[in-house]
Each structure stands twice: as structure tokens, then as C-alpha cells.
Amino acid sequence: MAPLYQQHPIYVTNSLSGKKEELLPLKEGYLGMYVCGPTVYSNVHLGNCRTFLSFDMIFRYFRHLGYKVRYVRNITDAGHLENDADEGEDKIAKKAKLEQLEPMEVVQRYTVDFHQTLERLNFLPPSIEPTATGHIIEQIELIKEIIDAGYAYVQNGSVYFDVIKFNEDREYGKLSGRKLEDMIANTRELTAQSEKKAPQDFALWKKAEPQHIMRWPSPWGDGFPGWHLECTAMSTKYLGKQFDIHGGGMDLKFPHHECEIAQAEACNGETPVRYWLHANMLTLNGKKMSKSTGNNIYPNEIFNGSSPLLTRAYSPSVVRFFMLQAHYTSILDISESALQASEKGYLRLMDGLKRLETLDAGKNSDFDLKAWAANCYKAMGDDFNTPILIAHLFDGVKFVNQAQEGKMSLNASDLEEFKRLFKAFIFDVLGLLAPQQQSGNNKALDGAIQLLIDLRTQARGDRDFATSDRIRDELANLGVQLKDGKEGTTYSVE
């Protein structure tokens, strides 16, 4: 049988063209994807997670279709300058001083936090997770190439990218829709005298002041790499001079990704990325979450209910489901009422799945499984439209519920196929977990509740409603909901 990816085309919104284009890999059956990872100088907040979640879902769908994917997501551990002025302080070094830690200790702490958080949200690990500090040599080599190509200049032990020179030969600003002339016209007066030739120029290598802790030797003296260089160095190393997909948060479009394009084009003469994908922001109170402004919410605060913005806890899968109910290119605002609505929807979906597992096959099929499956794939193929996919999944739930009431049925082979696809979309593609998978499967609890259900059924048979209602209500108080159906009683735990 032909691989799934041959049957299900994917159209993606390419930020470079601003249009939806069919995704055609450089090499059939293979995909290279690079996503800008976090800067590990503080705990990862939920906004960060949304971007990585979007690409986790995309990665999962590629894999589901049978693509062999090399997914590279870096860890920025070399620190960035605090501002564009010459007297910058390394972000990580600053934090280290604050907490009396070695810079690499800071990096380690927050890298671990990052991994733990993503694991709770059921992320798949990327194929390669390279660090900036592990690729200093590659970055230095890249700078040499850019200098040799004539697009960079050395100044007092630092190296800068010559944007104006580059723009004479190529185009700077094509990703973000900016024109260099406009940028020059709009530049504010520089407060400090700069060693850069033009304000638009950006650092490839910065000279380290004596007090700067994070430093490496280079042909231009001791220093550290510029902000945009690591991604070019690592994406080139692991995916090649040209690769299929580059992703990241919308806020990185300019200048970060613009500079990546410039750096790569400066040494390779060809544009590095065929499809640029940008995930939109998660907002809180209508504003972007940000480490620096403090407008943010941390995943753990949601999972354990400690956030002052919430009245109780919400599970990682609910958070995941909430985010996947919006398209990844749309801004999404988080609120408790939105989380609550998502939680109910998520539980309904999971209930449907549980019922599907116990469904008996009928003689014939009243459900157009082929059309349903085609719609699911079409939704995902249309720029990974998970909200539409979820809508189709709810159509599936509706069918399952009707089937359980004996109103509809599926024949044996269709039922098996339906189960397989339904689970594939929920678990493999969306990456959700069943509620019991999150709290640890508990055989003792299940047995105990089953016993109570049996006792209640017996009491109801004896018309001893005082006893039966007591069992039902007391369990409800404990967060266990009993559901009477045609085929007997099931339960769900909050």
C-alpha cells in the first residue's frame, strides 16, 4: 500500500509568500524541520509551550503520515544581550549573578524544567536538540564564511553583519514585509555611539568585557556569538543548506528569522528554508505573555491549581485540548471559563472513546466511515486545522453514542477501522492522554467502584432507592459520576 503521505496532501501557510502552498518535501518521504527553542534563563511559561505544542502536533501528523522526519529544536543556552546597545549584559550571566550560580548551572536548571514541563504535556522529543554552546566552533566557522563573502566586518573584537551591503545584492526584509529604506528612515537617534556602521547591522560575534563570564576564544578575541547565529549554524549542520520547514513563534519573525535568512544567504547564495511556519501567540488578559513583563502563567500552576488566576487545577491534556481547539496561526486568549469549557469537551471526547471500545459490531454500517476519514485528513491537510479535526471527532462521538443506544451500527471491519483511526487522531496526532493515563491506572479503585455499582444496581432492582441514591450521591461528592445507560452503568472520575 502506498504510504499515507501520498494519499493526503498538506497545504501550509508559508510566511515567506503569505500564501497557502502545497508542502512538497525536497526529498520524497523525508522532511527536515527546524524550530527555534527556548532561551533557558527562566521557567518556561504557557505561552512558550503553545508554540512548541503547535510544532509537536505538526511533527506528530507528519509521523502519522509516514514521513521520516528529522525534527531539530535547539536550546539557546549562550545567552543574549539585554539590549542592542554596545554595553550589553548577557541574559544568562545576569541571572547567574542574581542567584549566585554558575551560568551553566542556570542553563541546566531551566533546561530540566523545560523538559519536565513538555513531558507532562505529552510532547514527543525532537530528533535532535542541539545547544548553542555546543556549537561555538560551527558558529565561528560561519562567521568566517560571511566575512569572506564580504557581508560582515570586524570592529574592536566584534563582528557585525553588513545589512546594507547584503541588501544591495539580496533582499533583506522579505519575510516580515519590511523594506530596508523604510527601516533606515524610521530609525531613532542612537543614544550611545555605536561601533556598527548602520543601526540595522546585527552582531555575529561580540567581544566579551573582562567581567563577562560566558566567553570563548575566537579569531577576533574572546567573546560570544550573536543572537541569530546559532540557529543558522545548527540548522545548516543538521538539515543542510536548504531544508523544508523552519518554525517558531510569530514574535521571532523579525528580526530573528529575517537575520537567519540573511546569514544563510550570505554564505550559501540560496535561501535556506522552503516553508516558514509561524505559530501565533497565547495571550493572557488580551496581552501577550512575556517573561519580562510578568504577564504569564506557568504550566505547573495550572496542573496543580496554584495559579492565582484559577480556582482549581486543570490537567495537562485539558490544556493541550484547549490549545488545539484553536488554529495554530490564530491568537488564543486563555481564561478559566475557556479552560472549563474545554475540559468538558475533552471529557466528552474521552467518554466517547471509552464507549467506542465496548461497542459491538452490527450487520451493516450506518456511518460513512470513508467520508469521515477523508474529512479528518482533509482538515489536517489544510494547514493542520485541528479545530476542524476535533469537530469531526465530535461527530464520531455522536455516532458512538447513538450506536450504543442501538440506533446505529457499524459492521465488524468498519468498526475496527473506526476504532483504529479514532485513536490514531486522538492519541498519535493530537497527543492527548486518556484521563486515567494521567492519574495512573488504578485497578483497586476501579474494582471498588464496580462493586458499588453492582450493589446499587441490586438496590434499584429491589426498589430500595434510599440505598441506591445514597451510593450515587456519595460517589458524586467524591468526584465519581455514575452514568446509567442501556448497556449498564459506567462511571467517570473527575
Add this chain to the structure above:
RNA sequence: GGCAUCGUGGCCGAGUGGCUAGGCACAGCUCUGCAAAAGCUUGUACAGCGGUUCGAAUCCGCUCGAUGCCUCCA
């Protein structure tokens, strides 16, 4: 100020020219010993103004409002 995006019913959120996703909430009905769960049914939309079109939430213009980027940020 420049560039870009967005403004959908009570709430969240899909939808790029005609056939009006989905979830949550609300109401009625069925089922039930009563409920819950489930099913069925119904309602309230496309910021405003103007234009293009036989026809616009969807295209164009203007106005108002919000957000992102222009300094690190997913």
C-alpha cells in the same frame, strides 16, 4: 510614526463569494423510580459605513477598536 495581523451568536472558536463547523452555556422534549449521562429539537452572529457582485462574514475602500513586531521574548 512604520510594517503586519485581527474584530463571528451568552462564552470559546472554525469558516476566503451562494448550501451558515464544533465545544461550552441556555431552553423544550425523549429516556429514567427521580436524577445524571445520552439522544432529538430550537434560538440569538459575522465591529461600523460605503463600494464591487445576481449574491459577501468571506473581495475593495474608509472609520473605529484590539494585538504583534520595529530592543530580549514562543
